Amino acid sequence: MERRVPRVADLAPLMQFKKPQLNPRTRRLEKALTIEDLRRIAKRRTPRAAFDYTDGSAEAELSIARARQAFSDIEFQPAILRDVSAVDTGWEVLGAPVAQPFGIAPTGFTRMMQTEGEIAGARSAGRAGIPFSLSTMGTTSIEDVAQANPHGRNWFQLYMWKDRDRSMALVERAAAAGFDTLLVTVDVPVAGARLRDKRNGMSIPPALTLRTVANAIPRPQWWFDFLTTEPLAFASLDRWSGTVAELLDTMFDPTVTFEDLAWIKAQWPGKVVVKGIQTLADARRVVDVGVDGIVLSNHGGRQLDRAPVPFHLLPEVAAEVGNDTEVMLDTGIMSGADIVASIALGARFTLVGRAYLYGLMAGGEAGVDRAIAILSEQVARTMRLLGVTRLDELNAAHVTQLVRLAPRQAPLSQPL
Template sequence: MKRSFPTINHFRIFLHLPKISFDRRAKRLKTALTIWDLRVQAKKRTPRGPFDYVDGSAESEASLARARNIFSNIEFQPSVLRDVSSASTRTTSLGHTFDLPFGFAPTGFTRMMHAAGEVAVAQVAAEFNIPYVLSTLGTTSIENVVAGAPKGTNWFQLYMLKDMARNLETIDRAKAAGVDTLVLTVDVPVSGLRLRDARNGLTIPPSLTFRSLIDFCKKPGWLANYLTTPPLEFAAMSSWNGTVAEMLDALFNPSVTFEDLEWIRERWGGSLVIKGIQTPEDAIKCVELGANAIILSNHGGRQMDRAVPPLAQLQEVVELVAGRAEVHLDTGITHGGDIAAALALGADFVWVGRSYLYGLMAGGQGGVKRAVEILSQELVRTMKLLGVTTIEELDKRHIKMPSC
């Protein structure tokens, strides 16, 4: 080995000084390279009750674990020697063109996770040109979401409550606010049993006990936001002293049937999406009753324990529906590759829940933005590695499903 004295060229490499940033939150969020990294940051910053409300699912939590497992167990079959210098993630759904093939699923009580809440999520959706669905159990009204993100595609999710006058009023309010798509969730005839919430004694809004007070004090950022922003309120009622499950059972109407779809279809008039479909037969029934799209979903594993993973049923449902309506999917998506897999197996569009909520809890609006950056970069990388440059080119030949 021949040696020489170091020259200026040897030192040039050290001169690439990192950009100095005084925004510590942005810097921290940038260190999150995956949705799981955001989850770690979220857990550090959010009291146990709200964090577990998001992170947990029903009973043994098998539904969520299995839905995630099926995504991690699929095998990609890349096509090589294709020109993938640029790729487009544009797609259309229900008459809209979106820049990414996924949207933010409805999640209740979002301001409990972080005071920035629904408006922050809707603003990120608008920035990335993807849809946001506000839940009936949202902690911000539809009017305020639309005012906060006027350029966004803001949709509304309806739970059928026992109070029929309220259902009609909610539908009409969404229409009056300019919403063109109603997402009717049908998989909550009764609340699933979420053991973490029961064990944490979670109430809405979170109640002050000796235990929760200690927990809140350990998360000073969350507490300061909570105490200095308007108190938590949501569309259906302003507070409830029992557990979340008791509240849902008191509010929701367990006697809703397919017959109700007909009057809802008529009253609404716009695009109608039925969320929470878990069998091919139910998918077809909804399409025959006029649904424009169905969402294959087990509610992020929060309702039925040991429910079938939506991805396992996707191809059969897509074949049966055969272009008469769109088939969407959610539950278990934590990586852009999961999104690519669902689209390749025939989904027209996919939805994420926890992935953006982990971002929200990790860093408010900036955290939600980081979640979209992570998912979209993973999606583009997966597409290019598969040898495709458009969403339409994603095909089932790119995926080998796990054998069981």
């Protein structure tokens, strides 16, 4: 092989040095290419109790593991030689446009994860053209979220409390602030056993113990932000000193029935969506009440461990009630491919909780922007690789659910 001395003209095109990024937040977020990357950054930067509250689920954490595995256990069926130069990732959800087939799910205690909290999520969602959902257990007021996202779609998630008057006062405030959708969550009659929180002694606000101080030493920015900003409190209820589980069991009403759901619907002027559906029979009963949408969800695995996997339920539920209501999905979504697979199997919309919070913990509002950008890029790329240019072109022929967990016998249609 003949060799020669390289010429400057040959080397010049290779000498493309990237301008250094001096902002450490921007630098670390640019390196995050997946939601899992954001999760790793979040874990490094967030004290254990706050990170585990976000990352963990109930008991042995089987429900969330199975939900994520279900998305891994799919096979896409792409079509080739299609013109996919332009892709439209939006359509209408609950009577109004969305730019992406996902929105931000309601999450409690959000400012505990990172002090920008719900404001960061609402602003990012508004810029991205997707809905933001505020939890009853949120740490930013209904009115402040509306002010942060004045032109976007804000949804309010309702837990029915034992004090019905206080619950409905929140509903009235959300309606007055222009929230267009009420998410009625129905899978929390009592708190799930979130063992990570118990082991961490997780309370609201976080308690300063020798263990938490030791854990804070390598995470000074989190503690600086926490101690120099507005004290953590619930924006929709009185201050609480105790564990999260104790709070939930004190507040939430285990007597709520389908009749109460109909009553709630009559009080709300906008769209009503029921979140926490886990069986086909309950989906049918809720639709018969006349709601505008349902969310197949096991609460991110944070309530009943070994609960049904929402993604597994999706095809059957969509076939049964999809013409009567809008079927949505959450739990286990960690990529845009998960979202595309859900739309293909009959979901109208999806909600992401942990994925958004990992971004928040990794970099505040900029981190939420990065999480949304990652998911959006993955949605568009997956659609192109499947050979589709619009969401309504996706269908069940694009996705095969591979079998890992199969019942030994067919389940009863409704628990006895």
